Amino acid sequence: MLTLDAFARKTYDSAHLPPSPFGCDVHTHTLESRHAYSTIGECVAAAKAAGLELLGSTDHYSSMLYPVPRDERQYLRNYQYFINFEMWPRVWDGVYVLHGVEADIVDLDGHLFGWDICLTEGITGKAFRWQQSMKDHLWRGIDYAIASIHNDEFTFGATLAQTTNMYIRALDDPKVLIVGHPGRAGVPFDVDAVLLAAKERGKLIEINEHSFAPHYGARCRTACRQIAERCAELGVMIAISTDAHIACDVGRFDAVQALLEEIHFPRELVATRDAATFIDVLNKAVG
Ligand SMILES: [Zn+2]
Ligand SMILES: [Zn+2]
Numbered sequence: 248m249l250t251l252d253a254f255a256r257k258t259y260d261s262a263h264l265p266p267s268p269f270g271c272d273v274h275t276h277t278l279e280s281r282h283a284y285s286t287i288g289e290c291v292a293a294a295k296a297a298g299l300e301l302l303g304s305t306d307h308y309s310s311m312l313y314p315v316p317r318d319e320r321q322y323l324r325n326y327q328y329f330i331n332f333e334m335w336p337r338v339w340d341g342v343y344v345l346h347g348v349e350a351d352i353v354d355l356d357g358h359l360f361g362w363d364i365c366l367t368e369g370i371t372g373k374a375f376r377w378q379q380s381m382k383d384h385l386w387r388g389i390d391y392a393i394a395s396i397h398n399d400e401f402t403f404g405a406t407l408a409q410t411t412n413m414y415i416r417a418l419d420d421p422k423v424l425i426v427g428h429p430g431r432a433g434v435p436f437d438v439d440a441v442l443l444a445a446k447e448r449g450k451l452i453e454i455n456e457h458s459f460a461p462h463y464g465a466r467c468r469t470a471c472r473q474i475a476e477r478c479a480e481l482g483v484m485i486a487i488s489t490d491a492h493i494a495c496d497v498g499r500f501d502a503v504q505a506l507l508e509e510i511h512f513p514r515e516l517v518a519t520r521d522a523a524t525f526i527d528v529l530n531k532a533v534g
Pocket of ligand 1: 276
């Protein structure tokens with residue numbers, strides 16, 4: 248039964264938002280992700296309302312979006328959203344806008360979705376002069392990728408050495424800047440080894456607001472907290488993000504902010520604290 252109390256569970260009042268404690272939100276979704284509900288324009292407006300300097304738009308680049316087409320040539324038509332980013336203003340109503348993807352890790356070698364999909368023609372059906380993977384074709388126009396696991400079936404039965412190697416190999420991809428929500432993925436791995444591999448490459452471990460949603464449970468929160476604590480101890484930089492799937496969640500970091508305060512997380516390790524810091528980290532780490 249719908250009660251007035253149920254309405255109070257989640258409210259949004261754009262006129263009375265607390266200012267965001269961090270300058271960037273680098274993991275957000277638009278309608279392109281299909282289980283998300285806002286346009287890029289609405290996300291930018293929400294970023295501005297939350298006082299953000301920078302918005303990273305990172306829709307799912309994943310097999311969860313569309314069924315496998317019968318003909319490989321149809322793939323690009325499904326994922327063509329990612330080929331036209333140059334249409335977006337780079338500074339939109341005062342907010343820096345970055346072009347990203349949240350790519351699924353698809354195997355224990357750390358490959359990312361689309362690496363093995365071979366393209367021979369463009370969206371109009373005109374033949375390419377040379378074959379290329381869908382990942383390479385689409386990622387030319389992106390600023391960075393977040394590598395995440397959503398479907399972990401391929402990790403069942405894997406050793407810790409294999410899952411650790413998987414994350415490290417994903418970090419070796421030149422466009423991957425961030426390991427997405429490793430505390431929530433539910434795949435065990437050698438935390439120190441992956442954190443240090445990220446540090447060595449100037450890359451980032453994500454602490455994700457959405458992972459603290461009640462439905463993920465205490466185990467997920469504990470795992471995320473332990474990863475954050477270890478990042479602080481090892482001096483590993485992190486990316487704070489909301490993983491917003493609707494504009495009104497952009498720039499709202501209540502749970503992560505509380506956690507970082509509680510564990511006295513050093514602010515200089517937060518790469519998303521302001522736009523200049525994040526862009527500097529990105530320029531150094533991403534090829
Ligand atoms: Zn999603
Ligand atoms: Zn996400």
